Amino acid sequence: MTTLTQPVHSASALRVARGDRTSMIGGLGFALVVVVMAAWVPFHFSLGTLTNLVGLFSLIILGTTWNLLAGYGGLVSIGQQAFIGAGGYAVIKLADAAGLPIVLAVLLAGVVCGILAFPTSFLLFRLVGGYLAIGTWVVAEVFKLVTTQIDALGAGSGLSLMAFREDGTSRIARIGTVYWLALAIAVLVVLATYVLMRSRLGLGLTAIRDNPTAAGSLGVAVQRSRRIVYVAASAGAGLAGALIATSSLRVTPDSIYSVNYTAYMIFIVVIGGIGTIEGPILGAIVFYVLQQELAQHGTWYLVVLGAVAIAVVLVAPKGLWGLLSREGRLEVFPVGHRVTPPR
Structure with a gap:
């Protein structure tokens, strides 16, 4: 009879951390975007x-x-x-x-x-x-x-x-x-x-x-x-x-x-990912793009926003960031603790 075993780690050997290498890379990427937005964008885009x-x-x-x-x-x-x-x-x-x-x-x-x-x-x-x-x-x-x-x-x-x-x-x-x-x-x-x-x-x-x-x-x-x-x-x-x-x-x-402002806030958080810091940022960008591209289409603009919200809720209940981050395995702003085995 074959016995299947898995490595067992003692409690003292486990590591508790908030982030990992991917979160560090994400943080550096966020900082780079901020620098570009502050030092380059104002001098290369229209008023x-x-x-x-x-x-x-x-x-x-x-x-x-x-x-x-x-x-x-x-x-x-x-x-x-x-x-x-x-x-x-x-x-x-x-x-x-x-x-x-x-x-x-x-x-x-x-x-x-x-x-x-x-x-x-x-x-x-x-x-x-x-x-x-x-x-x-x-x-x-x-x-x-x-x-x-x-x-x-x-x-x-x-x-x-x-x-x-x-x-x-x-x-x-x-x-x-x-x-x-x-x-x-x-x-x-x-x-x-x-x-x-x-x-x-x-x-x-x-x-x-x-x-x-x-x-x-x-x-x-x-x-x-x-x-x-x-x-x-x-x-x-x-x-x-x-x-x-x-x-x-x-x-x-x-x-x-x-009250439209509240509707915008709810839309942004729902499609981006509620309960995350990255989600509202992503949701705001998506909403901004849709607003810029569809605002001239009158009522169809609101129809598309509603359709996008429904589609995201059905396909990605945790929002677009939940989908991109593979259910929370990727974090730019880690706020929780993770227990990982030693290397």
């Missing part, structure tokens, strides 16, 4: 293309922060447009009325949205599940209605950003400044999410997403962790809203508080 890329960076920010909420924190929000709008209005008031430099105004707009999200969370977190999702939408509508009642915010007609015109900034300098600022914020948001998910808080968020009751019984501060991630995600949405306003030079309640 229109740079403006469109600001939109792409905003989508990456929105997708990453919504994935932080739903993919890692288990909080499904369909009302993040509340903070996109608040960020858009805040940057204009900070730059025009307060006279702050545009870079500082954009960053402070994100801080303002984080401050607004803190008391809002005490109201929303009294709800759970689908009620929480609907509650976030109600909050967004309240933000919009309040904005239309304030004359200093332009009421229903909105506001225009005058800071660039008043200081004599040329169109080339304006677009270049906004482009580099958007790229820097997008990279920082991705890296901040990566660092967060490698921390104890990130581990707790993953446990909360899987089973809040079990996580709480193990000592995880469920409500505090959710509040932190909600405030952080809302600040990120505010940064994206500030970039959108700075790029378009104008905001109106109907556009900046549009």
Whole structure:
């Protein structure tokens, strides 16, 4: 009789690591892309293309922060447009009325949205599940209605950003400044999410997403962790809203508080891969390409987006990144631990 045996490794001989050689290569590739986008692209592409890329960076920010909420924190929000709008209005008031430099105004707009999200969370977190999702939408509508009642915010007609015109900034300098600022914020948001998910808080968020009751019984501060991630995600949405306003030079309640932004976020995360850092980046790129190629086709644009979303859900339930990464065996931003046998 033949006995089949497999090598047995002692517990002390096993290695525990977060990443491997492929993740190191992926990280270097990410850094190279960032350098190219910062040092080469602005000098070889048209101003229109740079403006469109600001939109792409905003989508990456929105997708990453919504994935932080739903993919890692288990909080499904369909009302993040509340903070996109608040960020858009805040940057204009900070730059025009307060006279702050545009870079500082954009960053402070994100801080303002984080401050607004803190008391809002005490109201929303009294709800759970689908009620929480609907509650976030109600909050967004309240933000919009309040904005239309304030004359200093332009009421229903909105506001225009005058800071660039008043200081004599040329169109080339304006677009270049906004482009580099958007790229820097997008990279920082991705890296901040990566660092967060490698921390104890990130581990707790993953446990909360899987089973809040079990996580709480193990000592995880469920409500505090959710509040932190909600405030952080809302600040990120505010940064994206500030970039959108700075790029378009104008905001109106109907556009900046549009629920379409939430639809874009959900689409990006679902097709890219929920619960991963790489997924929203890939999803934002796919959405950006589809948007640029199909936007002129009217309603067919929405039909194609819906068809793509359905196809990805059916063929690749873990998203396009789950398909490309071979079910998580390839990671550019490894946040979990792996146990591997010794070499």
